[in-house]
Amino acid sequence: MNSIVVSESLSQEEGALYDRLSASVQGMPKQEAILKVKEFLVTFPSFALAHNDLGVLYHQSGNPTLALAHYEKAARLQPDNTLLRKNLADFYAVELGWIEDAVDIYLEVVKRNPRDIEALIALGQLGTAMAGSGRLDTSSAHFQVEMTTPAFSLPPETPQKSEEELYQDAQKSISQGDLAAAREQLELLAARYPGNALYQNDLGVIRYKSGDCQAAQRHYEDAHRLQPDNSIFARNLADLYFAELNMIDEAIHIYLELLHNQPRDVETLINIGHICSSVGRPDEAKSFYRRALEIEPWNTDARQALAGLQQTVQQQPLTQPVKSVDELITEARALMPQGEYLAARNLLEQAIAQNPYNAVAHNDLGVVAYSMGDVGAAQVAYEQAVKLDPANNNFRKNLADLYFVAVGRPDDAIYIYLHLFRQNPRDIEILSALGQICQAVGRPDEARSFYRRALEVEPWNCEVREMLQR
Structure with missing residues (x-):
């Protein structure tokens, strides 16, 4: 079986150790x-390459049962790693005689990379075994080499390479169009350094170029999870969500986070404009294109996209004017004090249909749904409002109150209110709410502490004073 490659330049603790x-x-x-x-x-129980090499050692020590367990563990931990998958397939075929299981794995490898010569040769030999005696000829070159490679060393004629050298080789393979070689080099790096976001991102790029969008998604998501502040990794994931997977909500959420962190990023503004245009929101799309042009008046992409939208609008026949989102929200709010919740809910749902990313509409829908006794819908609406506008304290208070009063999630309510308290330590409403929640969950000392802080801010607050005296 293939064993590890010793690296001398290290970037993660696990790889170094x-x-x-x-x-x-x-x-x-x-x-x-x-x-x-x-x-x-x-x-480090999740270090896949260590499980692989422990499988090698157990196999060479004559313990196939434990070898099998660790080969399978390695493949489960990194299911996209071709090297580990091949090792498992070879063990199935050579040691256990599980030809069909080995064929299934190699077919997956070839499906992802139809030009993998090693996998194609192995499939040919496995196919011959299935058509003949059902046993594999282990004297063949491929399986002979795979099964006799010693653990923790390279074949003598192969020089050891550092992490930087392996990554340079991968970049060279990409520049030469050899995506299969680049993928194998990056998979080896990713196996050794599972916490390195760059290798996951580059694997995502290669998978995408090879047409495997699902594998690309996994790698891009891993890169974004490992390094969420990297705008390139986030943008790659958002582009894939939008362009290939039709995951519009997920894409817009990432782009809005990017825009929040970099409000003058032209590429982000243009991409949000493209998404808005594709989902039938031309006015918002034009707004984002115009903001991009205010920053870069020479940007031809933004200018052409804006011109195309304006031309489309001019060509459309005149129709009866449709109420704007703001008008729908205003009308709904006017109906709510009158108890016309059903009509208000209908108007807010129309507003959200026009603009699914309007946090105010989602929050107001939560208010209406809760007033109608629909706690589940209220929770969904409040959570969406907070997701779209996490800086809005009122939205977060509404969600925290719902968690505490109606959903039975006091810990989540306390978490939200403590976060609000750190931002607004003199907010009476927040201090009072924290006191009431702590009192309700049997933490009277903490409750009294919050009530006293509230009275330090407003000594005349009778309601807080009464709660403190209970």
């Missing part, structure tokens, strides 16, 4: 090496 471990067990008796790797896995 495993590199030193790999060097220390060179030439060590197998049982001692097994103990060392097992000790490493106690601290």
Whole structure:
């Protein structure tokens, strides 16, 4: 089986420790090496490459049961890693005689990379075995090499390469159009450094170029999870959501976060404009294009997109004017004090249909739904309002109150109110709400503390004073 490649330039703690471990067990008796790797896995149980190499050691020590367990564990931890998948397939075929299981794995490999010569050769040999005796000829070159590679070392003729050298090789392969080689090099890096967001992002790029959007999504999401502040990784994921997966809400959410952090980012403004245009919101699209042109008046992409929208509007026949989102919200608010909740809800749903990203409409819909006794709909609406406008304290208060009063989630309510308290330590409403929640969940000392703080701000507040005296 293929074993690890020792790296000397390290960027993550797990990779650094495993590199030193790999060097220390060179030439060590197998049982001692097994103990060392097992000790490493106690601290880093999800390090896929260590499981792979422990499988190698167990296999060479004559313990196929434990070898199988660790090969399968490695493949589960990194299901997109071709190297680990091939090792498992080879073990299935050579040691266990599970030809069909090995074929299934190699078919997955070839599906992702139809030009993987090694996988194609293995499939040919496996197919011959299935058509003949049902046993694999382990004397063939592919399986002979795979099964005799010693653990924790490269074949003697292959020089060890540092992390930087491996990454340079991957970049060179990409520039030469050899995506299969680049993917294998990056998968090796990703296996050794699972916390490196750059390798996950680059694997996403390669998967996307190869037409495997689902694998690209996994890698882009991993990159964004590992490094959420990286605008390039976030933009790659948002572009994939919008352009290929039709995940419009997820894409717009990422772009709005990018815009919040970089309000003058022209590319983000244009992309949001494109999304708005595609979902039938031309006025908002034009607004984003105009903002982009205010920053870069020479930007031809924004100018052409804006001109195209204006030309489309001019060509459309005149129709009866439709009420704007603001008009619908205003009308709904006028109906709510009169108890006309059903009519108000209908107007707010129309507003959200026109603009699903209007946080005010979602918040007001939550108010109406709760007034009608529809707690589930109210929770969905309040959570969406907070998601769209997390800086709005009123939206967060509404959600916290709902969690506490109607949903039975006091811990979530306290979490929201404590966050609000840190931002507004003299807000009477927040202090009072925290006191009431703490009192309700059996934490009277904390409740009294919040009531006293409220009275320090407003000594005349009779309601708070009464709650403190209870």
